[in-house]
Amino acid sequence: MRFTPQLRALDFIVARPIAHRGLHDKAAGVIENTASAFAAAIAGNYAIECDLQITEDGEAVVFHDDHLDRLIEGTGKVKHHTAAAMKAQTIRGSSDRVQTLAELLVQVDGRVPLVIELKSHWDGDGTLAARALAVLEKYEGPYSIMSFDPDIIETVREISPDTIRGIVADRAADGFYNALPLERRLELRSLSHLKRTEPDFISFFFGELPWAPLTAYRQAGHPVISWTIRSPEQACAARRYSDQITFERFMA
Secondary structure (H helix, E strand, O other): OOOOHHHHHOHHHHOOOEEEOOOOEHHHOEOOOOHHHHHHHHHOOOEEEEEEEEOOOOOEEEOOOOEOOOOOOOOOEHHHOOHHHHHOOEOOOOOOEOOEHHHHHHHHOOOOOEEEEEOOOOOOOOHHHHHHHHHHOOOOOOEEEEEOOHHHHHHHHHHOOOOOEEEEEOOOOOHHHHHOOHHHHHHHHHOOOHHHHOOOEEEEEHHHOOOHHHHHHHHOOOOEEEEEEOOHHHHHHHOOOOOEEEEOOOOO
């Protein structure tokens, strides 16, 4: 690991492996993004990566998918359900219920760092960013906010410039990106949005490392974390090109 001034300032992110959606184990009934997964990560002294979605009534809840049906009973999108309706749901395969961001902060209480991903609908809506920052305003533990969507991270920079923020990225070649306008796809593929997002770090897909724009970013002294690492062998390879890993399915 390199010890540049930028890395020292972000030591809470790069100093320890990051448990992807908490330290989850589906076979043991510990499901992603749940209180049980976060408790396991805390017990292992790992940093926690988690995901936020916005509800119909403007609350930030800990949930990865846009839609309900993979993880809980019900149909439709999270943004079409209230926070109370989401909190009433038990996560499939476990005894855990959906948490709000505020509830997660109470649980973690500063014991390990949080790396919080804001999920995007790619529609320019900054509601989730604003709500997350409002909830986090008085939280004293170490945390950062990141997103695939540059508009969200630009909103974070504008509302709270001192909040540590990152971009989640890959080479933007997946078919998912075809739904975005060409200008946006080119921006993602070249990282040309960095001038307006000014991220403190980048979280990058390890399977597409190394990559010239990311190498240049790292050589300029900025930290890079990689996702999602699922074996010791992948971890060894990813650490050649990144300063920390986001992992699951093994003990890093």
